[in-house]
Amino acid sequence: MLDRCKVDVAKLEQTRALANATMEDKRLSLSLSRMTVVQGRPRLRDRVTSVLKTEERKIQVRAQSTGTGTHTRDS
Amino acid sequence: MDANSTLQAMLGVGKKYSIDVTDLRVLVLRVITLSVKFVSRDELWTSRFADGFVDWKLVKQLTNKNVLGGCGEWLGMLEFCHWDDLVKSESEIATAYPPLATLRRNMKECSLDTGDSEAWTPVCRALLLLLVQGLPCLSALEMLTCAQFKRNTRTGCVELLAKQVHRLTCSDTPSRSAHR
Numbered sequence: 069m070l071d072r073c074k075v076d077v078a079k080l081e082q083t084r085a086l087a088n089a090t091m092e093d094k095r096l097s098l099s100l101s102r103m104t105v106v107q108g109r110p111r112l113r114d115r116v117t118s119v120l121k122t123e124e125r126k127i128q129v130r131a132q133s134t135g136t137g138t139h140t141r142d143s
Numbered sequence: 144m145d146a147n148s149t150l151q152a153m154l155g156v157g158k159k160y161s162i163d164v165t166d167l168r169v170l171v172l173r174v175i176t177l178s179v180k181f182v183s184r185d186e187l188w189t190s191r192f193a194d195g196f197v198d199w200k201l202v203k204q205l206t207n208k209n210v211l212g213g214c215g216e217w218l219g220m221l222e223f224c225h226w227d228d229l230v231k232s233e234s235e236i237a238t239a240y241p242p243l244a245t246l247r248r249n250m251k252e253c254s255l256d257t258g259d260s261e262a263w264t265p266v267c268r269a270l271l272l273l274l275v276q277g278l279p280c281l282s283a284l285e286m287l288t289c290a291q292f293k294r295n296t297r298t299g300c301v302e303l304l305a306k307q308v309h310r311l312t313c314s315d316t317p318s319r320s321a322h323r
Contacts, residue, residue, distance in 0.1 A: 069226070069243065069267055070175065070191070075168040076223040083146045084154075084167070 149219030156210050161198045169195075171220060177202055178209035180276040208277040214286050217275060221268045221287075229263035246270050249306040253299040255288050265291055273307070280304060 144152075156174055157164035164170050173195065176187050185199060202210065211217060229236065237244040247266045250256045257265060265287065272283040281300055288296040 069240065069270070070172055072226055072228055073172065074225045074228065075171050076225065077168050079146065080150060080167040080223055083150045087147050087150065
């Protein structure tokens with residue numbers, strides 16, 4: 069009986085291809101959503117920007133104080 | 144069970160028992176081979192898939208169970224299996240495959256036969272469901288025939304199983320049937 073069995077391989081292969089494509093689509097969507105969240109988080113972006121500006125300002129003040137010999141405190 | 148879930152179940156069997164899943168047709172036959180009762184599965188496997196590898200240690204841990212699962216998984220997998228060619232050799236089946244011929248006759252008597260050119264497919268599916276380990280026969284037959292005939296077939300399935308047992312009993316004890 070097993071010898072005479074005809075299996076619908078085309079439909080099985082189609083189902084497998086569809087399942088693989090669905091999984092790949094989900095994986096890509098998840099990666100894309102993670103990238104969007106990291107890029108678009110406003111608090112993190114602003115925090116990084118303000119820290120950089122503060123550090124830049126400190127460097128400028130130190131350079132000025134080293135040059136003039138007076139100690140200036142940052143506001 | 145939908146096609147995707149059935150396929151994932153089959154691929155899961157392949158992964159668990161280290162069976163090659165490249166050829167899906169062969170995978171179906173291997174799943175059936177590993178799940179039948181009344182016969183030696185390793186002998187059947189060796190005769191059909193001598194080069195195919197399977198983790199026999201895991202398979203033999205299954206007692207009274209099959210590798211695929213329940214009725215849903217089996218009916219889903221059997222949806223991909225057809226035996227339409229058997230209609231061309233109907234005259235030979237009575238001599239070459241007596242259990243199959245008997246089952247077809249019993250299904251006709253219980254109004255569970257479609258009677259068309261594709262009638263052998265549900266008969267072969269029913270026979271396989273009866274041969275799978277760990278599968279409730281009545282429930283499996285009911286699910287198969289209800290989906291086919293779109294009606295309640297419980298009574299017919301109970302009669303079918305009774306006829307199967309009755310014919311089996313009569314064939315084993317010819318003297319008893321003569322006294323009746």
